[in-house]
Amino acid sequence: MILKGKTVNEGKAEGEAIVSKLPFSFVGDLEVASGKVIVKGHDLEGQSLKGKIFVFPTGKGSTIGPWFAYQAKVLGNLPTGMICTEVEPVIAMVAIMNEIPMVHKLDKNPVEVIKTGDYIKMDAGAEVVEVVKNKRNGVSP
Amino acid sequence: MVKLTDEQNKMYDGEYGPGVQKAMAMLVKYGDIFGAECMIKVDSAHVDIWGPVEVLSQMLEVVDQARAFTTVHSLKPSTTKWAMGMGIRPEVVEQDTKTHEKRVKLYQKAGFLRAFTCAPYLVGNMLRPGTIFSQAGTSGIIIGNSLFGARGNRDAVNAAICSAITGVTPKMLLHRPENRRAELVAQLQGLDLKNLSTADFGALGYYIGAVAGLRNVAVVGIPSSLSFEKLKYFLSAMPVSGGVSLCHIVGVTPEAPTLEAALGNGKPQETIEVGKNEIEEIYQRLNTAKTDQVDLVCLGCPHYTISEIKSVAQLLDGRKVKEGVRVWVSTADSVYTLAKRMGYVDIIEKAGGLVVTDMCMSSMPALEIDVKTSATDSAKVAHYQPGADVGVEMLYGSTEQCIATAITGKWGG
Numbered sequence: 001m002i003l004k005g006k007t008v009n010e011g012k013a014e015g016e017a018i019v020s021k022l023p024f025s026f027v028g029d030l031e032v033a034s035g036k037v038i039v040k041g042h043d044l045e046g047q048s049l050k051g052k053i054f055v056f057p058t059g060k061g062s063t064i065g066p067w068f069a070y071q072a073k074v075l076g077n078l079p080t081g082m083i084c085t086e087v088e089p090v091i092a093m094v095a096i097m098n099e100i101p102m103v104h105k106l107d108k109n110p111v112e113v114i115k116t117g118d119y120i121k122m123d124a125g126a127e128v129v130e131v132v133k134n135k136r137n138g139v140s141p
Numbered sequence: 142m143v144k145l146t147d148e149q150n151k152m153y154d155g156e157y158g159p160g161v162q163k164a165m166a167m168l169v170k171y172g173d174i175f176g177a178e179c180m181i182k183v184d185s186a187h188v189d190i191w192g193p194v195e196v197l198s199q200m201l202e203v204v205d206q207a208r209a210f211t212t213v214h215s216l217k218p219s220t221t222k223w224a225m226g227m228g229i230r231p232e233v234v235e236q237d238t239k240t241h242e243k244r245v246k247l248y249q250k251a252g253f254l255r256a257f258t259c260a261p262y263l264v265g266n267m268l269r270p271g272t273i274f275s276q277a278g279t280s281g282i283i284i285g286n287s288l289f290g291a292r293g294n295r296d297a298v299n300a301a302i303c304s305a306i307t308g309v310t311p312k313m314l315l316h317r318p319e320n321r322r323a324e325l326v327a328q329l330q331g332l333d334l335k336n337l338s339t340a341d342f343g344a345l346g347y348y349i350g351a352v353a354g355l356r357n358v359a360v361v362g363i364p365s366s367l368s369f370e371k372l373k374y375f376l377s378a379m380p381v382s383g384g385v386s387l388c389h390i391v392g393v394t395p396e397a398p399t400l401e402a403a404l405g406n407g408k409p410q411e412t413i414e415v416g417k418n419e420i421e422e423i424y425q426r427l428n429t430a431k432t433d434q435v436d437l438v439c440l441g442c443p444h445y446t447i448s449e450i451k452s453v454a455q456l457l458d459g460r461k462v463k464e465g466v467r468v469w470v471s472t473a474d475s476v477y478t479l480a481k482r483m484g485y486v487d488i489i490e491k492a493g494g495l496v497v498t499d500m501c502m503s504s505m506p507a508l509e510i511d512v513k514t515s516a517t518d519s520a521k522v523a524h525y526q527p528g529a530d531v532g533v534e535m536l537y538g539s540t541e542q543c544i545a546t547a548i549t550g551k552w553g554g
Binding site: 009023027064066071090093094 | 174175191196277278279282296297298299300301314354355381384524
């Protein structure tokens with residue numbers, strides 16, 4: 001499946017998708033020291049974003065997000081790429097400052113059509129996302 | 142593409158050095174994402190000091206003076222003069238103080254005012270209808286838009302620094318009147334507003350923020366006589382559970398004398414009713430402690446105003462905080478000076494509490510201090526303290542309940 005979107009921050013990335021249905025904050029939702037989501041009851045509780053393509057609806061919460069993300073970057077615990085339904089200013093700056101390739105406003109809602117475990121190849125500058133479905137996840141809707 | 146003026150192009154091309162150049166390049170990129178067509182002059186900036194010192198050096202080392210009026214946000218507790226008295230581990234204080242001194246030099250050189258508060262409105266960073274601001278700190282942003290009628294976006298820390306350096310921000314999102322219309326209407330139902338505590342208002346805001354997400358809100362049912370402090374708690378919880386930056390309080394917000402005005406004469410996407418059950422739901426969510434034994438009481442997030450400090454002094458006057466319980470009342474340094482002059486600080490200290498300045502208590506790392514259960518009247522503290530790297534359990538309730546707890550050591554007073 002090929003999706004077309006809009007650039008948030010240029011760059012190429014590929015890896016396994018990890019998908020959340022919840023707005024995300026790098027302050028409070030992510031444990032910087034491990035790259036894991038630590039909030040109780042979060043749909044990614046206990047799972048790591050490290051080295052993955054993080055797919056989520058949008059941002060929320062604190063404006064200090066880019067600094068927390070930078071600390072995670074220094075420790076090698078950031079996602080390698082990000083895809084949002086629609087980005088907001090704090091997550092946009094997380095991507096720009098930490099040089100994470102990122103797209104948003106895809107022609108299909110990424111949190112609906114991409115499943116955790118799918119393999120993603122994205123070129124954020126060219127505004128293209130290729131989704132290779134994981135067989136376990138069945139046929140794409 | 143963002144179009145630049147000749148002067149802005151000089152910044153972009155590096156004529157004012159690499160710090161200004163980098164800041165302008167970042168703002169152009171930022172503006173392109175959100176469809177900005179030009180830059181707009183920033184009247185007020187507020188920047189955050191927690192940034193990694195190597196990143197701040199790259200941004201600020203070669204900048205002589207900020208082009209915007211700029212104040213600096215609150216600090217990590219470990220870097221304030223109160224650190225040792227609060228019982229923060231000496232090795233943490235030593236390590237954090239080193240990098241803090243480097244940051245202070247950078248900010249001094251840039252001309253950033255070291256107010257060290259999350260409430261820039263307390264220290265002369267004044268906003269009024271139409272003022273354009275770029276401020277880090279979500280409570281300042283939502284208060285700036287909603288109570289003062291100024292115009293500012295949910296700018297991240299580094300975006301605000303870029304605006305402070307260049308004096309401009311991309312004209313987009315909430316700078317434009319068509320983007321300031323309310324999308325979600327929240328009607329307060331069946332509440333005796335006069336008898337709601339600040340924590341009740343925080344719970345209401347937290348509930349509404351979670352439903353709203355990033356949308357603009359209009360709230361119906363709040364009388365214009367409600368205190369600034371209660372409005373502060375109500376508003377500042379919304380960008381914690383969600384990402385609200387503008388909440389029209391009908392009859393209070395300058396541009397929302399009526400609901401129709403808040404909606405720009407359009408229709409809302411969604412209307413909700415909020416009442417007692419919703420407040421109760423948030424108390425259930427934020428009260429995570431399994432014990433009623435309290436180690437720490439945190440008050441003053443966002444920083445307490447002089448009226449709030451006076452109330453705490455009255456509640457503690459002639460009483461004693463239970464041994465082993467710490468009580469921290471957090472405010473800006475200039476407010477502390479006034480509270481000291483009025484005798485409030487002495488009353489609180491005599492009771493065994495501590496009035497502290499310059500700091501943010503909401504993301505207090507567990508590494509710094511040994512605390513298991515923390516009580517607070519702030520939805521922000523209740524949300525953030527158990528978050529990243531902390532593991533503290535929370536009790537959330539009114540200021541009166543927090544003070545009663547401080548005296549008995551047990552939640553519920």
